[in-house]
Amino acid sequence: MATTTAAVTLSSDLMSANISVSASSTLMKAGTTADGLDQIEYAVLEIATGDEYDLIANTPTATKASKLYVKNHSIDETYFVAVTQNSQAIGKLYGGDWMFIPADFHDAAADIAITSNGGTNKIEYALIHEGTTLLAT
Amino acid sequence: MATTCNITIASDIAPGFGGISESMTLTQAGNLTDIDSTTGFSLRKLSATGAVDLVTMANELVEPKDSVSAKIYIRNIGDGRGNIDKSVGVTIGVNAETIGKLYGGDWMMMPLTCIDADDVTANPDTDNTVVLEYIMFYEEA
Numbered sequence: 001m002a003t004t005t006a007a008v009t010l011s012s013d014l015m016s017a018n019i020s021v022s023a024s025s026t027l028m029k030a031g032t033t034a035d036g037l038d039q040i041e042y043a044v045l046e047i048a049t050g051d052e053y054d055l056i057a058n059t060p061t062a063t064k065a066s067k068l069y070v071k072n073h074s075i076d077e078t079y080f081v082a083v084t085q086n087s088q089a090i091g092k093l094y095g096g097d098w099m100f101i102p103a104d105f106h107d108a109a110a111d112i113a114i115t116s117n118g119g120t121n122k123i124e125y126a127l128i129h130e131g132t133t134l135l136a137t
Numbered sequence: 138m139a140t141t142c143n144i145t146i147a148s149d150i151a152p153g154f155g156g157i158s159e160s161m162t163l164t165q166a167g168n169l170t171d172i173d174s175t176t177g178f179s180l181r182k183l184s185a186t187g188a189v190d191l192v193t194m195a196n197e198l199v200e201p202k203d204s205v206s207a208k209i210y211i212r213n214i215g216d217g218r219g220n221i222d223k224s225v226g227v228t229i230g231v232n233a234e235t236i237g238k239l240y241g242g243d244w245m246m247m248p249l250t251c252i253d254a255d256d257v258t259a260n261p262d263t264d265n266t267v268v269l270e271y272i273m274f275y276e277e278a
Contacts, residue, residue: 004148008244010210012140012163012274014175019140019272021178023212025242026223033223040150065240069146071159078167083248088234089255091248094206096161100144101245102229102237110235126146126157 002038004128006067006100029130030065037065041127044073047081047116054111055123061131062105068112069126071098079118086110095121103127139171140274142210142246163274166205174199176273181259182217183267188230188260192273194253200278201251207275209257212244217268227267230258238262239269251275 007024027037047053060066072081074095083090083099086109093099104110114123139162146157163172181191192209194201201207211229215221221241228238229245232255239245249255261267 002148002150004146004150006244007145007147008210008246009143010141010246010272012175014140014173014274015177019175019178021210021212021270021272023242023244025244027243028223028240030238030240031224038150040148040154042151042154063238065238067237067243069144069157077164077169080166085231085236086234088232089204089250089252090231090236091208091250092166092204092206093248094164094166096164097206097208097248098144098159098161099208099247101247102239102243104228104235104237106235124157128146128148128150 002036004037027067027128028065037128037130039129044124046120046122047114048120049116052113052115054113055125056111056127058135059133060105060129064130066103066105066127066129068103069100071124073122073124079121081114081116081121081123084113163208164206165276172274172276174275174277178272181269183259183261185264186261188258190256191259191271192257194251194256201275202278203252204250205276207249207251207273208246209249209271209273210246211239211269211271213239213241214268214270215241216266225262227269228260231255
């Protein structure tokens with residue numbers, strides 16, 4: 001079985017009792033307890049300002065247990081990418097920000113799309129999944 | 138005051154994949170000032186299918202600023218009594234849009250708009266008790 005783990009540590013002193021969270025998850029295929037996600041798409045892209053682009057070129061199998069990691073490697077804190085799904089604004093990743101989400105891809109329009117703002121943003125992403133429909137030549 | 142979040146992804150899917158280890162400091166939009174507001178750490182127990190708001194933006198006591206650098210961390214911690222079932226999950230959404238499903242033990246860290254309509258929703262697969270822990274960081278409007 002392929003084994004992929006995603007661990008997080010989160011700490012904050014915004015409250016008088018400091019917040020400290022630590023968690024780790026082994027990424028399994030949908031509905032299973034013994035079979036790990038076994039495919040990955042990993043890339044670094046430079047995205048110029050202007051148009052909105054689909055981050056994932058292929059079509060991952062819908063409603064599975066895919067996980068998506070995206071980081072904005074821009075070093076200018078004023079640069080950001082706006083993240084949308086199916087025209088629904090999700091949020092913004094400023095320079096240095098990252099996100100890690102379960103990605104459902106429940107229909108053809110449900111890809112993750114990003115729009116670069118401020119300047120060219122350098123984006124790293126990893127899609128860990130269990131199947132995708134490749135584009136025919 | 139600082140809020141930091143680190144991620145480490147390790148995998149043997151591809152021999153050449155060296156893994157990911159990254160850190161971020163949560164700051165306000167467009168500058169290096171630390172983010173200043175949080176909902177605090179919360180647990181939400183769900184015992185029935187059907188979408189519910191995990192965060193209702195319009196109901197926050199401190200109004201979040203829209204379309205800036207808010208983030209939310211959510212984790213499915215199982216039934217809250219130490220039993221974590223990887224085969225069932227809770228579907229997380231924003232507004233009417235499904236984002237994805239957190240199976241037992243899974244976690245997510247996601248940016249948010251904090252616009253009033255863009256509530257964060259949770260919809261369990263089954264009527265069995267499942268507990269989500271979550272915390273949102275945002276800028277005060």
